[in-house]
Amino acid sequence: MTKLLVLADALSPEGVAILEDSAGLNVADLSAQPREALKDRLGTAAGLIVRSSTQADADLLASAAELEVIGRAGVGLDNIDVEEATRRGIAVLNAPAGNTVSTAELAFALLLSAARKIVAADRSLRSGEWDRKRFRGPQLSGKTLGVIGAGRIGTEVVRRGRAFGMKVLIFDPFLPAGRAADLDSVSVPLERLLRESDFITLHSPLTEENQGLIGTEAIKLMKPEAILVNAARGGLVDEEALAEALHEGRLGGAALDVYETEPLPADHPLRDAPGLVLTPHLGSATPEAQREVAIEIATAVRDALLDGDLRSAVNMPAVAEPARYDPIEDMARRLGLVLSELTGGRARRVDIRLSAPFEHSLRLVAAAVMEGYLSPVLARPLNLVNSLLIAADRGIEVRRSRSPSVAGYSIFLELSAECGEDCEDCVIGGTLLGAKRSRLVRVGSYHIGAAPAGNLLFVRNRDVPGVIGEIGTHLGAAGLNIAGFHQARDSARGDALAVIRVDEAIPDALLKALREHEAITDVRQVSFGD
Numbered sequence: 310m311t312k313l314l315v316l317a318d319a320l321s322p323e324g325v326a327i328l329e330d331s332a333g334l335n336v337a338d339l340s341a342q343p344r345e346a347l348k349d350r351l352g353t354a355a356g357l358i359v360r361s362s363t364q365a366d367a368d369l370l371a372s373a374a375e376l377e378v379i380g381r382a383g384v385g386l387d388n389i390d391v392e393e394a395t396r397r398g399i400a401v402l403n404a405p406a407g408n409t410v411s412t413a414e415l416a417f418a419l420l421l422s423a424a425r426k427i428v429a430a431d432r433s434l435r436s437g438e439w440d441r442k443r444f445r446g447p448q449l450s451g452k453t454l455g456v457i458g459a460g461r462i463g464t465e466v467v468r469r470g471r472a473f474g475m476k477v478l479i480f481d482p483f484l485p486a487g488r489a490a491d492l493d494s495v496s497v498p499l500e501r502l503l504r505e506s507d508f509i510t511l512h513s514p515l516t517e518e519n520q521g522l523i524g525t526e527a528i529k530l531m532k533p534e535a536i537l538v539n540a541a542r543g544g545l546v547d548e549e550a551l552a553e554a555l556h557e558g559r560l561g562g563a564a565l566d567v568y569e570t571e572p573l574p575a576d577h578p579l580r581d582a583p584g585l586v587l588t589p590h591l592g593s594a595t596p597e598a599q600r601e602v603a604i605e606i607a608t609a610v611r612d613a614l615l616d617g618d619l620r621s622a623v624n625m626p627a628v629a630e631p632a633r634y635d636p637i638e639d640m641a642r643r644l645g646l647v648l649s650e651l652t653g654g655r656a657r658r659v660d661i662r663l664s665a666p667f668e669h670s671l672r673l674v675a676a677a678v679m680e681g682y683l684s685p686v687l688a689r690p691l692n693l694v695n696s697l698l699i700a701a702d703r704g705i706e707v708r709r710s711r712s713p714s715v716a717g718y719s720i721f722l723e724l725s726a727e728c729g730e731d732c733e734d735c736v737i738g739g740t741l742l743g744a745k746r747s748r749l750v751r752v753g754s755y756h757i758g759a760a761p762a763g764n765l766l767f768v769r770n771r772d773v774p775g776v777i778g779e780i781g782t783h784l785g786a787a788g789l790n791i792a793g794f795h796q797a798r799d800s801a802r803g804d805a806l807a808v809i810r811v812d813e814a815i816p817d818a819l820l821k822a823l824r825e826h827e828a829i830t831d832v833r834q835v836s837f838g839d
Contacts, residue, residue, distance in 0.1 A: 311335050312377075312614050313353055318360035320382060324603025331611050348372040356614050358382060358606060361571075361590070365389040370397060378402065378619075380610040382602050383593060385542060387515060391624050396702075398695040400622035402609045405461060407602030408593035413465030415592050416510055416540040419564035422586050423536045424449065424508070426562075429584075447507065447534075450474035455506030457499070457522070458513035458541065459484050459492070466510055467492045478502045481513075503530040508538065515542035525550045534561035540592050543568040552578040555585055566592055625676075625694045637665070638677045638693075640747040641722060643761040643837060644739045645681025647749060648724050650835045651735050651767065654686035656726035658706040664714050664721040671709040672697075678724060679707060723751075755797035755806040762839045763792065764811050768823065769831040772798045772805040776828050784811060787819050804830075 311333055316325070319340040328336045337354075339347050344363075351357065351373040358380040359365055365379055367390050379394055381403040394401050422428055430444040454470040456463050459481040470477045477494035480502045489496035503509065509531065513519055523537065524547035531537070537560065539546050548569060554560045562584035570577075571590060579585060593602060612618040619625050641661075648659070659682065661675050679696040683703075691699065700707055715721040718740045725736040738751035739761065749759045752767070759765060770776045777796065784791060790812045798805035814836050823832045 312355035313337060313350075314356035314358070314610065314614065315347065315350055315354045316340055316358050317347055317363040317365075318358070318382070320358060320360075320607070321599045321603035323600050324382070324607035327604065327607040328611060331615060333615050334611065344369075351376065356380065356610050358610060359388065361385070361388055363388065365394070367393045370394060370399070373399075378610055378613045378622075380404075380606045382606045383408065385515070386623065387542065387544075392698075395624045395695050395698050398690040398692045400613060400619045400694050401624045402606065402613065402622050404602045404605035404609070407600075407605040408595075408598040409461040409465055411595040411598035412462050412540055412592035413469065415566060415588070416462070416466050416512070416538055417469045419540060419566060419586055419588065420508055420510060420536065420538045421449070423538065423562040423564040423584070426584075428586050449508070452476070452507040453478060453505055455480070455502040455509040456494075457481070457502065457509065457511050459488065460512060462541075463510075463512035464492065466512060467494055475508075478506060500530060503527055504532075506535060507532065508536050510538040511541045511545050513541055513545060515544045520544050521547045523547065523551070528554045528560065531560065533559055536561050537563040539564075540566040543571065548577070548579055552582040552585075555582040560584070562586075564588075566590055619693065622694065636741055636745045636747070637663075637720065637722070638673060640739050640741060640761075641674045641677035642681040643747055644722060644724055644737060644749065645678035646684060646837065647681075647752075647761060647765075647835050648678075648726055648735060648737055649682040649685050650833050651737070651752070652726045652728055652733070654682070656682075656705060656728050656735075658708065658727040659700075660723075660725045660727075661707065661709040662712040662723045662725075663709075664712045664718070666714075666719055671711065674722070675707050675709045679705075718750075749808070752806055752808070754799060757795040757797050757806070757808050759793060759795045759808040759810065761835075762810070762837050764814050764837070765835045766807075766809040766811060766815060767831075767833040767835070768807040768809065768829060770805050770807070770826075770829045772800075772802050773828050776805075776826070777807065779826055780807065780809065780823065783819060783822060784809075784815075787816065789813055789815065789819075 313335050314328060316338045328334055337350060339350055348369060353375060354373060355375055356378045357376060360382045365388060370393050376399050378400050379389060381389060384403055384405050386403060389401055391401050425446040426444040433440055450473055452475055454475040455478045456467050457480050459479045467477050471493050478497045479489050479494050480497060480499045484496055522545050528550060551563060564586035566588045567590055609621050661678055663674055676693040676696050679700045680691050680693060683696060683699060684691055697707060720741045721738060723738045726734060728734055736753055739747055739749050742748055747761050749761045768780060791809060792812055793810035795808040815834050820832050820834060823829055
């Protein structure tokens with residue numbers, strides 16, 4: 310089936326070619342169309358690619374009932390309502406690598422320009438002046454460069470700083486141990502970086518925690534001759550505080566490529582602040598960056614829509630080893646469905662414990678479990694993108710942990726549901742045979758070996774003669790063939806559990822008839838859709 314992909318903003322030809330050459334995609338370029346036309350076309354679109362101009366907000370997403378993927382041709386996601394997209398099960402992808410070098414080069418160009426007062430000197434010379442003394446500035450060699458955020462772009466800036474003979478300090482709370490040393494730099498707390506750096510450059514994503522990171526208090530810690538550069542996200546800097554500090558001579562200078570509001574308002578106080586270099590968000594404005602970003606996002610969106618490859622989605626759990634991980638994800642989803650049917654979908658807490666001989670994302674396991682768990686009780690689309698968020702919305706606490714190896718199993722997944730007064734608590738366990746075939750091996754205290762596939766009938770009964778025959782008689786009378794039968798009991802003449810796989814779904818009338826048997830205490834059906 311051909312899927313519609315909408316381009317809301319212009320994309321470089323190399324990226325468009327990748328999409329148009331992909332069988333199964335119908336590409337519609339609406340980059341020159343008004344927002345209302347975009348909303349109309351999105352009604353049947355499976356994919357959407359934007360740059361920074363289009364606001365993929367809740368209003369726009371409300372018109373996109375079939376949307377599966379949003380691709381951002383760039384790094385920042387400020388113009389995408391990621392939470393709303395996640396709630397709707399829409400994967401959000403970006404292109405973090407394509408503009409790395411171009412943005413790092415611009416950041417360093419801004420740093421040099423502010424340090425040597427290039428822009429002001431140019432204006433002076435063009436006005437007929439020849440004033441060399443007024444435009445003296447510091448050399449970089451021997452100075453301290455403070456880099457806030459050492460991701461892809463920050464790392465490239467660090468390398469350029471070292472090439473200029475600068476000492477480099479890094480603040481990044483997520484920096485792996487030893488990474489700073491690998492970059493011939495020093496990892497330090499933010500306060501020390503602010504106090505000791507001659508130049509400070511920002512390369513962090515914008516989050517609620519670091520909104521206004523460089524504000525009045527941070528500027529007070531900085532050297533009065535320090536120079537600040539921001540080519541990351543506008544909201545990282547308190548712009549009024551920066552303008553005030555520059556007017557009062559409490560900073561040596563600054564250079565900005567990004568702003569909290571873009572375009573920068575005509576009456577903004579930054580426009581007349583002294584010692585400030587301003588550029589209109591040019592970080593990725595090179596032919597090379599535009600080409601690489603377009604190729605990166607086009608490839609990611611194509612693979613997501615045609616192959617279901619969502620591993621690079623920013624709002625989806627990461628998969629460390631996808632080739633060997635898919636069977637566990639499938640088992641987790643199937644066991645989640647079993648747990649839901651056995652508890653009536655009324656658990657208030659689900660504990661997920663995994664034992665496996667290799668590392669991978671527990672979050673992905675939990676997302677797969679909750680996708681299966683919620684599927685019988687929700688009509689809305691469910692997938693690995695939104696299942697955990699929807700579970701939280703429904704008040705379900707999801708806990709995940711790794712457990713020691715379980716005797717007899719190289720891979721073992723245990724799910725337990727706490728229901729309170731709404732339903733009976735339940736524990737189930739599963740494993741993989743041959744690392745690929747799922748098996749349900751535990752339900753409560755019963756040990757079984759049923760394949761979670763097709764249609765499974767769960768029957769709890771008292772262990773008395775005739776019950777198994779009665780079940781078989783009812784199924785035979787309804788023309789239902791038994792594909793597998795697993796029986797377990799806690800003791801002779803005690804309680805028992807039968808897990809029966811049948812070729813077709815069991816009618817409600819038959820389930821009711823089985824429940825009316827005096828020795829049967831509970832009957833549940835799980836249909837996997839295989």
